Amino acid sequence: MHERTIAELAHGLRAGEFSAVEVAETFLRRIEALDGRLNSFITVTAERALEQARAADERLRRGGGGPLTGVPIAHKDIFCTDGVRTSCASRMLDSFVAPYDATVVERLRDAGAVMLGKTNMDEFAMGSSNETSYYGPVRNPWDTERVPGGSSGGSAAAVAARLVPGATGTDTGGSIRQPAALCGITGLKPTYGRVSRWGMIAFASSLDQGGPMARTAEDVALLLGAMAGFDPRDSTSVDRPVPDYASELARPLRGLRVGLPREYFGEGLEAGVREAVEAAVRVLESEGAEVREITLPTTPLAVPAYYVVAPAEASSNLARYDGVRYGYRCENPRDLEDLYMRTRGEGFGDEVKRRILVGTYTLSAGYYDAYYLKAQKVRRLIRDDFMRAFEEVDVIAGPTSPTTAFRLGERLDDPVTMYLSDVYTIAANLAGLPALSLPVGFAGGLPVGMQLIGRHFEEGRLLNVAHQYQLATDWHRAAPPGFE
Amino acid sequence: MMEWEAVIGLEIHAQLATRSKIFSGASTAYGAEPNTQACAIDLGLPGVLPVLNEGAVRMAVKFGLAIGAEVARRSVFARKNYFYPDLPKGYQISQYELPVVRGGRVTIQLDDGGEKEIGVTRAHLEEDAGKSLHEDFHGMTGIDLNRAGTPLLEIVSEPDLRSPQEAVAYAKKIHTLVRYLEICDGNMQEGSFRVDANVSVRPAGSHAFGTRTEIKNLNSFRFLERALAHEIERQIEVLEAGGAVVQETRLYDPDRNETRPMRTKEEANDYRYFPDPDLLPLVLEESYIEAVRAELPELPDARRARFVADYGLPAYDAGVLTASRELADYYEAVVAAVGGEPKLCANWVMVELGGALNRAGVEITASPVGPEALAGLLRRILDGTISGRAAKEVFEAMWAGEGDADAIIEARGLRQISDAGAIEKLIDEVLAAHPQQLAQYRAGKDKLFGFFVGQVMKASGGKANPKQVNELLRRKLDAGG
Numbered sequence: 011m012h013e014r015t016i017a018e019l020a021h022g023l024r025a026g027e028f029s030a031v032e033v034a035e036t037f038l039r040r041i042e043a044l045d046g047r048l049n050s051f052i053t054v055t056a057e058r059a060l061e062q063a064r065a066a067d068e069r070l071r072r073g074g075g076g077p078l079t080g081v082p083i084a085h086k087d088i089f090c091t092d093g094v095r096t097s098c099a100s101r102m103l104d105s106f107v108a109p110y111d112a113t114v115v116e117r118l119r120d121a122g123a124v125m126l127g128k129t130n131m132d133e134f135a136m137g138s139s140n141e142t143s144y145y146g147p148v149r150n151p152w153d154t155e156r157v158p159g160g161s162s163g164g165s166a167a168a169v170a171a172r173l174v175p176g177a178t179g180t181d182t183g184g185s186i187r188q189p190a191a192l193c194g195i196t197g198l199k200p201t202y203g204r205v206s207r208w209g210m211i212a213f214a215s216s217l218d219q220g221g222p223m224a225r226t227a228e229d230v231a232l233l234l235g236a237m238a239g240f241d242p243r244d245s246t247s248v249d250r251p252v253p254d255y256a257s258e259l260a261r262p263l264r265g266l267r268v269g270l271p272r273e274y275f276g277e278g279l280e281a282g283v284r285e286a287v288e289a290a291v292r293v294l295e296s297e298g299a300e301v302r303e304i305t306l307p308t309t310p311l312a313v314p315a316y317y318v319v320a321p322a323e324a325s326s327n328l329a330r331y332d333g334v335r336y337g338y339r340c341e342n343p344r345d346l347e348d349l350y351m352r353t354r355g356e357g358f359g360d361e362v363k364r365r366i367l368v369g370t371y372t373l374s375a376g377y378y379d380a381y382y383l384k385a386q387k388v389r390r391l392i393r394d395d396f397m398r399a400f401e402e403v404d405v406i407a408g409p410t411s412p413t414t415a416f417r418l419g420e421r422l423d424d425p426v427t428m429y430l431s432d433v434y435t436i437a438a439n440l441a442g443l444p445a446l447s448l449p450v451g452f453a454g455g456l457p458v459g460m461q462l463i464g465r466h467f468e469e470g471r472l473l474n475v476a477h478q479y480q481l482a483t484d485w486h487r488a489a490p491p492g493f494e
Numbered sequence: 495m496m497e498w499e500a501v502i503g504l505e506i507h508a509q510l511a512t513r514s515k516i517f518s519g520a521s522t523a524y525g526a527e528p529n530t531q532a533c534a535i536d537l538g539l540p541g542v543l544p545v546l547n548e549g550a551v552r553m554a555v556k557f558g559l560a561i562g563a564e565v566a567r568r569s570v571f572a573r574k575n576y577f578y579p580d581l582p583k584g585y586q587i588s589q590y591e592l593p594v595v596r597g598g599r600v601t602i603q604l605d606d607g608g609e610k611e612i613g614v615t616r617a618h619l620e621e622d623a624g625k626s627l628h629e630d631f632h633g634m635t636g637i638d639l640n641r642a643g644t645p646l647l648e649i650v651s652e653p654d655l656r657s658p659q660e661a662v663a664y665a666k667k668i669h670t671l672v673r674y675l676e677i678c679d680g681n682m683q684e685g686s687f688r689v690d691a692n693v694s695v696r697p698a699g700s701h702a703f704g705t706r707t708e709i710k711n712l713n714s715f716r717f718l719e720r721a722l723a724h725e726i727e728r729q730i731e732v733l734e735a736g737g738a739v740v741q742e743t744r745l746y747d748p749d750r751n752e753t754r755p756m757r758t759k760e761e762a763n764d765y766r767y768f769p770d771p772d773l774l775p776l777v778l779e780e781s782y783i784e785a786v787r788a789e790l791p792e793l794p795d796a797r798r799a800r801f802v803a804d805y806g807l808p809a810y811d812a813g814v815l816t817a818s819r820e821l822a823d824y825y826e827a828v829v830a831a832v833g834g835e836p837k838l839c840a841n842w843v844m845v846e847l848g849g850a851l852n853r854a855g856v857e858i859t860a861s862p863v864g865p866e867a868l869a870g871l872l873r874r875i876l877d878g879t880i881s882g883r884a885a886k887e888v889f890e891a892m893w894a895g896e897g898d899a900d901a902i903i904e905a906r907g908l909r910q911i912s913d914a915g916a917i918e919k920l921i922d923e924v925l926a927a928h929p930q931q932l933a934q935y936r937a938g939k940d941k942l943f944g945f946f947v948g949q950v951m952k953a954s955g956g957k958a959n960p961k962q963v964n965e966l967l968r969r970k971l972d973a974g975g
Contacts, residue, residue: 090541103540110534112541209541216771244543245773323771326573329584330538334637346635350577373575373766382768 011036012172013489016081016229019175023070023080030066030080034059034124037082041126041173044493048149050158050168052087053095054127062124069122077232079122084177086165087128088135089115089220090209098211099143100133102331102338102357112209113241114178114220121236126174130164133359134328135185135213137161138431141422142361149418150193151490152456156415159189159431165223166193170457171493176224176233180210182217183316184410184435187447190223191410191459194449194488196476197223198230199435201466202442203248205234206241212327214320215246217439226486227448227476231255234469250467258470259477264298266475269403273309274434280413282453287409290450290460293482294407294475304399304406308392312437313429315392318372318385319440324362325369331357364425393441396463405475406463409434410447414456438463446472449485457488496734497698500726501706502655502691506668508647508678509622509686510553516621516645517544517587524684532624532639538582543772546571550645551776553677554594554619555786557647560675560793561614563598565783571619571773575766580624580637588620588648590767594776600671601795602663603813612664613652620646641685647677653692653703658722662715665689666817669715670794674819682713689718694739695729704729705739709753711746721746725753797822805829805836814844820858824865831869838872846889863892871899878959884908912959917950917966920958924949925970935971943967 011033014022022028038056045051059082066080090096090108092115097103111119119125132142140148140163148163150156151171158167162179166189169177179186181199190197198221205220212218222233235256240249270291275284295301333339333353340356343349358366372381399406411431421428438445443466447459464472480486515522518535535542558565572590595617601609622644627636649668655661669687672678680687689712694704709725712718724746729739744753769775792800794816801812801822816822821843828839847868851861871892875885880903891902903909911917924946925932935942950963 090539096540098540106540108541109539207541208543211540212772214771243545245545246771322768326575326585326766326768329575329577330540330582332577332579332584334579335537335582336539346579370766373768375764375766378766378768 012040015226016175016224016232019081020077030063030070030124031060033080034063034082037126037174044171045173047154048151048167048171049146050130050148050164050173051127052097052099052130052145055094055125059124059126066122066124076121078118078236081123082126082174083118083123084126084129084165084168084174085115086131086162086177086179088131088180088211089178091115091128094128098134099131099145100358101144104144104338106337110209113206113243114210114237118236129168129177132161133362135161135180135182136361136365138188138428139421140164141418142359144359147418150415151493152194153415156417159192159415161185162223163189166190166195169195169223169225170490172489176222176229178220179223180218180220181439182213182320183439184432186221186223187435187445187461188411188431190447192415192457194457195223195225196227196230196448196486197221198234198446198469198472199438199444200234200238200469201444203246204238204467204469206244206247208241208243214323215327216323217320227473227480228259231259231473253470255470255473258474261474262298263294263475263478266299267403268294268299268301269304269399269406270301271304271306271309271406271408273306274408278412278430279409280453283409283413283458286451286453286458287460290479291407293479297478297482302403304403306395306399308395309437311388312392312440313433315385315388315440316436317429318381321365321369322373322382325366325373328366389440392437396441396443400465405471408461410459410461414453414458434461442466444469444472446476448476448479451485498695498730499698500656500693500695501653501703502661502693502722503653504651504661504665505690506649506665507688508649508672510550510645510647510677511679512547512549512645514547515643516547516550516619518643520643522644526640528638528640530640532642536582536639536643544587546773546776547645550619552786554617554647555783556675556677556790557617557672558595558598559787559790560671561598561600563614564596565778566592566594566596567778568592569594569776571770572767573770576763579635580626582624582639582642586621586623587770589618593618600664600667602660602667605659612654615650615652617647617649620648622646658719661691661722662719665715665718670817674791674794688713691718691722693722693725695726695733705741707739707741708743709746710743717746717748720751721753724751807836807840811840811844815840824858827865828869831866832872835872835876842868842872846886850893862895867892867898874899874903878910878912879903880908880910881960910959911954911957912962914962914966917958917962920950920953921967921970924953
């Protein structure tokens with residue numbers, strides 16, 4: 011049962027091969043039995059899940075239900091869920107129970123999905139290894155001494171380990187794609203504005219985007235179809251019809267123009283990763299795609315620009331955690347300043363504090379023009395680079411991450427190396443473009459991901475390319491030993 | 495002794511009269527139980543997002559058009575970052591570099607009858623914070639977030655004002671304007687219209703600015719005037735004693751009529767403004783601006799001029815009557831119902847009605863005597879049914895709710911005696927009763943005429959039509975001569 015994809019589960023449920031309750035129980039048992047090795051869940055909502063599964067069965071019995079009715083999923087613990095703790099993996103929100111659902115949560119529930127629980131993540135989505143969580147690090151199911159990537163590491167590990175067939179993630183600089191790559195699954199960061207940010211706890215508002223994570227492109231398409239769409243509660247969400255992503259999957263790749271940015275295959279890229287990605291590109295070629303080298307000259311500016319913009323916005327977004335209204339509050343504050351200092355000093359972890367400090371600095375009088383304003387100009391240049399490239403090619407392909415999963419603790423004391431984990435993923439956030447990671451093989455026994463970047467709102471194209479690749483290959487079927 | 499000149503600029507926060515908040519659907523109604531009108535957005539819960547209230551934008555545009563300002567086609571909301579317990583998100587959303595209204599002017603009337611143009615630098619949209627309550631919490635502070643997210647229009651003047659009187663005239667002008675436009679209820683006690691003043695002094699004739707202080711907590715025009723007068727005096731004293739004015743924020747204490755530095759530590763606040771990434775730039779189409787322009791009511795200056803031109807009122811009367819839209823509407827309703835006599839109507843609205851409203855502390859809209867009722871009374875003066883003096887008594891009875899003018903005139907027997915026969919009879923009696931005075935009058939003591947008028951009025955119980963008494967008495971005395 012747990013080897014089935016979302017598409018297969020949905021089909022089996024509608025055909026009456028098994029019930030939603032049976033499906034939910036199967037996955038809840040796996041979480042119970044196996045997650046001790048991974049720590050991929052912060053909260054498991056077994057009772058609620060079974061309740062939702064029973065309701066799904068009732069709907070299915072009456073011949074109703076949507077494309078996801080009875081399909082279990084998990085939400086990254088950054089999405090607010092009415093009546094369930096939403097911690098953002100921070101001590102600050104350890105006690106926070108949201109009084110409302112995020113739009114993404116609402117839409118997936120309306121599509122019939124059954125929520126099994128909330129997945130672990132880097133604290134406030136700040137990290138690339140899932141080691142900054144207040145609830146402890148998540149381990150990579152392919153090698154539990156290694157990180158799953160981050161910040162959506164819990165979702166990636168849980169999906170890879172077949173604890174749940176699909177999950178939500180959020181991606182500010184690679185937080186869906188990089189863990190998808192390191193755990194060997196498929197994950198999509200949609201176009202900025204495609205998926206509502208309402209109820210998704212903000213890290214860097216102009217970059218954050220929620221998206222789906224699953225084992226196959228087809229499953230990602232099914233989840234995205236439910237998640238995407240205009241939301242009047244999010245002023246940055248875009249009022250544009252949602253295409254039927256599943257129906258676009260079958261399109262052949264003949265004539266597809268694929269660009270390989272020279273800058274994505276240079277220094278710092280592990281040989282094994284390069285080989286796997288190059289092999290994957292050859293598969294696309296054999297499917298009829300035309301591959302050409304392109305150049306994205308502003309690539310080296312992406313990481314520095316990101317580490318100005320993201321912390322700046324974060325420093326403001328996280329100001330609300332002050333111990334006054336909800337969340338963590340220090341014991342016996344002497345006065346207001348003490349309340350602020352100790353609440354925030356004790357409630358936030360080191361990486362969050364580092365970014366708040368950096369962001370506060372770059373927004374300060376006298377530095378704003380030199381940092382924030384300049385970074386925004388760089389963003390424009392990066393976007394222009396992509397726009398030029400997309401005149402020549404339809405999708406851009408390259409490695410998702412320069413390396414495979416690294417060891418726990420290896421980069422914790424070296425933030426700059428950690429930040430470089432996202433060297434290929436950050437540009438898509440800065441430009442607001444959709445980007446997807448799919449598994450394309452292994453290096454040293456660890457999964458390698460290939461990233462596909464598309465034009466704005468061309469998620470369908472990315473899913474189509476990934477699906478065609480997955481029809482031709484089996485990498486996405488590989489299960490981590492011990493989690494088969 | 496050196497002559498000093500004050501330089502004053504005002505920042506006015508007008509609470510916009512939208513039903514819901516600027517970025518959420520929660521109600522803006524005043525006076526609810528603490529924290530009952532704060533939704534997830536106002537509380538700054540994790541994951542919430544602001545959505546701009548179009549009603550607030552429309553009101554800001556109205557104001558911009560009314561002062562002849564540029565309404566920006568593109569303006570931007572920024573975040574002003576600072577920590578305070580009644581600021582839920584840790585930042586206030588406010589327009590900073592690119593406000594929606596840029597550069598306008600208003601004309602104020604000076605005491606000497608002259609006029610002066612005052613520049614309005616900008617007006618921008620922002621959200622209000624909540625309230626910190628320091629009483630009743632036993633050494634703790636209570637936070638009420640009902641007000642958090644209420645839309646404000648911050649109206650910033652140029653430093654064009656030169657005296658407390660000019661500052662008050664300007665503040666009143668803006669107050670009148672926002673109420674004409676129906677974008678703010680103008681209630682200063684409830685904080686719907688708040689004034690902060692920036693003030694400095696300099697030697698008369700100098701063009702450089704002195705060091706300024708900012709005075710907060712000015713919740714009435716009287717306090718504004720007194721606080722400025724006090725602060726100007728204080729600054730002059732400091733400078734004349736050889737000292738220097740410290741740039742600081744001062745709080746006005748109306749009980750002691752003084753300003754004093756606010757107790758906050760003097761640190762340079764760095765608000766780390768940056769454009770709010772949760773909100774798109776506010777882009778206004780020309781067609782939208784024009785549609786709002788078409789909705790504008792007649793503005794106070796235009797109405798004032800029309801009152802002078804059409805009704806022949808003195809400029810002073812026109813100014814008083816147009817000070818609020820409701821008063822002007824009332825006046826025009828009275829004139830329409832009477833069918834003319836604008837000066838008589840003006841006197842009654844300003845003096846009798848105005849006085850009664852003032853004494854009772856009642857707004858014109860809540861007047862127990864409506865314009866139709868007042869017109870009914872004025873018609874009885876005009877047709878001679880009652881004397882002006884009796885009319886005042888009738889008005890008082892109307893105010894007390896005793897009914898309409900006619901009913902009161904009947905009930906109290908205030909109808910004037912205008913029957914010539916009845917008045918002649920009274921005259922005959924008076925003349926017969928005072929043969930000595932009559933003889934003196936006829937001998938040339940003309941000023942006794944007034945004595946006879948008085949006697950006749952007295953004999954009528956004050957009800958005889960004085961005009962008729964005069965005419966008939968004159969005729970009788972002259973005929974007899």
